Amino acid sequence: MSLPLLKLGAVLSTMAMISNWMSQTLPSLVGLNTTRLSTPDTLVSHSGGSEKFTLFISPKEGWQVYSSAQDPDGRCICTVVAPEQNLCSRDAKSRQLRQLLEKVQNMSQSIEVLNLRTQRDFQYVLKMETQMKGLKAKFRQIEDDRKTLMTKHFQELKEKMDELLPLIPVLEQYKTDARLITQFKEEIRNLSAVLTGIQEEIGAYDYEELHQRVLSLETRLRDCMKKLTCGKLMKITGPVTVKTSGTRFGAWMTDPLASEKNNRVWYMDSYTNNKIVREYKSIADFVSGAESRTYNLPFKWAGTNHVVYNGSLYFNKYQSNIIIKYSFDMGRVLAQRSLEYAGFHNVYPYTWGGFSDIDLMADEIGLWAVYATNQNAGNIVISQLNKDTLEVMKSWSTGYPKRSAGESFMICGTLYVTNSHLTGAKVYYSYSTKTSTYEYTDIPFHNQYFHISMLDYNARDRALYAWNNGHQVLFNVTLFHIIKTEDDT
Numbered sequence: 083m084s085l086p087l088l089k090l091g092a093v094l095s096t097m098a099m100i101s102n103w104m105s106q107t108l109p110s111l112v113g114l115n116t117t118r119l120s121t122p123d124t125l126v127s128h129s130g131g132s133e134k135f136t137l138f139i140s141p142k143e144g145w146q147v148y149s150s151a152q153d154p155d156g157r158c159i160c161t162v163v164a165p166e167q168n169l170c171s172r173d174a175k176s177r178q179l180r181q182l183l184e185k186v187q188n189m190s191q192s193i194e195v196l197n198l199r200t201q202r203d204f205q206y207v208l209k210m211e212t213q214m215k216g217l218k219a220k221f222r223q224i225e226d227d228r229k230t231l232m233t234k235h236f237q238e239l240k241e242k243m244d245e246l247l248p249l250i251p252v253l254e255q256y257k258t259d260a261r262l263i264t265q266f267k268e269e270i271r272n273l274s275a276v277l278t279g280i281q282e283e284i285g286a287y288d289y290e291e292l293h294q295r296v297l298s299l300e301t302r303l304r305d306c307m308k309k310l311t312c313g314k315l316m317k318i319t320g321p322v323t324v325k326t327s328g329t330r331f332g333a334w335m336t337d338p339l340a341s342e343k344n345n346r347v348w349y350m351d352s353y354t355n356n357k358i359v360r361e362y363k364s365i366a367d368f369v370s371g372a373e374s375r376t377y378n379l380p381f382k383w384a385g386t387n388h389v390v391y392n393g394s395l396y397f398n399k400y401q402s403n404i405i406i407k408y409s410f411d412m413g414r415v416l417a418q419r420s421l422e423y424a425g426f427h428n429v430y431p432y433t434w435g436g437f438s439d440i441d442l443m444a445d446e447i448g449l450w451a452v453y454a455t456n457q458n459a460g461n462i463v464i465s466q467l468n469k470d471t472l473e474v475m476k477s478w479s480t481g482y483p484k485r486s487a488g489e490s491f492m493i494c495g496t497l498y499v500t501n502s503h504l505t506g507a508k509v510y511y512s513y514s515t516k517t518s519t520y521e522y523t524d525i526p527f528h529n530q531y532f533h534i535s536m537l538d539y540n541a542r543d544r545a546l547y548a549w550n551n552g553h554q555v556l557f558n559v560t561l562f563h564i565i566k567t568e569d570d571t
Contacts, residue, residue, distance in 0.1 A: 312494030313561025318527035321555035353436040386536040387441035419472035423455040430454035445492040454484035489537035
């Protein structure tokens with residue numbers, strides 16, 4: 083039990099005219115159980131260890147501490163009885179503030195379990211930058227007409243705090259930065275205390291100052307994110323089903339190099355006999371089916387392993403090992419090049435077939451092609467490509483058979499290969515282009531709809547985009563990171 087909460091109980095015990103809503107919510111705030119007394123005077127008995135306490139309690143005498151003990155770790159355990167008072171009713175503003183306080187307490191709990199989590203989607207951080215800037219204007223509106231707008235803007239502030247919650251767990255894995263995490267804990271405690279004060283006296287706090295403190299916390303979280311180096315895949319969670327549409331096979335993607343405000347989605351149904359690419363301005367438009375534009379490509383594509391990178395679509399031309407670079411803005415082909423010796427047209431596909439011989443992908447380092455050749459005995463070859471000319475800059479030959487791979491994706495220059503496209507699939511093999519070494523892994527993930535025909539990593543979102551049997555889904559990835567220090571720069 084923390085010292086501030088004990089002090090809070092002591093102060094409340096002296097308040098004879100405490101409001102009804104405070105008497106009901108205080109026990110949950112301090113973590114104590116409330117005992118409702120059915121008679122004017124109740125005999126309460128408690129024993130713990132070698133001590134035993136028995137007191138007569140009158141529920142109308144105010145808050146009563148009637149037992150005290152210690153747990154095996156030496157922490158103090160107290161139990162109180164709430165008075166049966168009903169002097170006032172909750173109003174809407176008090177309920178909103180209480181909910182806001184609960185959300186801040188949830189942030190504190192999230193920090194306590196940071197050791198078990200690593201990071202969430204980076205898109206939350208990007209989205210918050212714009213949204214938090216809007217808070218300044220909203221708080222100014224509160225100052226103009228505080229009484230009429232208070233309920234509305236506190237609700238908006240609660241929603242912004244909800245969106246900050248996913249940013250907190252990204253920190254704990256960086257145990258070397260313990261001082262920073264301690265500061266964040268103190269920051270949350272202070273915010274919780276401030277909001278408790280607002281509950282007691284609505285309108286007594288400087289809203290602009292509260293807004294600045296929330297902005298400061300978000301900025302410090304973003305600064306910590308910028309210190310991250312490339313990471314190693316540790317875990318895959320999800321999926322989250324975004325939409326159900328199309329055939330059993332297909333691809334959908336966003337551009338990892340797009341600006342923060344550019345959230346366009348591209349959709350390519352089927353693995354053959356198609357040239358139509360559908361574009362949506364945002365994920366929301368994609369879910370609702372509100373197309374913004376369609377593109378009729380000059381060539382049919384093969385497979386589902388396409389990638390959008392820096393405003394251009396890279397795909398494998400049907401019945402060939404030719405790679406095409408198509409600019410969406412210009413509406414034309416900018417480059418095309420044959421991938422020498424690469425198998426095509428189901429010579430070396432993934433386990434599910436579908437002309438998936440050549441897999442194009444992108445990560446934090448650049449543009450890649452994954453395929454197999456006769457010269458490498460049908461085993462996977464990794465080639466880093468020049469994004470403008472499509473020339474092969476460097477290649478690595480692995481010992482993993484392409485036909486035994488379910489799907490694959492690149493993260494920070496390391497290729498991760500799954501052992502199947504069906505139920506029970508897991509990341510089974512990885513190859514580092516940095517060290518030219520491989521290892522066998524065991525990273526399971528939930529193949530919710532039983533058949534995966536596309537699995538690609540997006541470095542901006544730090545998520546895996548997948549086409550799962552006619553369902554467009556997202557997997558969250560947990561990466562082991564190292565925080566850059568000043569000495570590293």
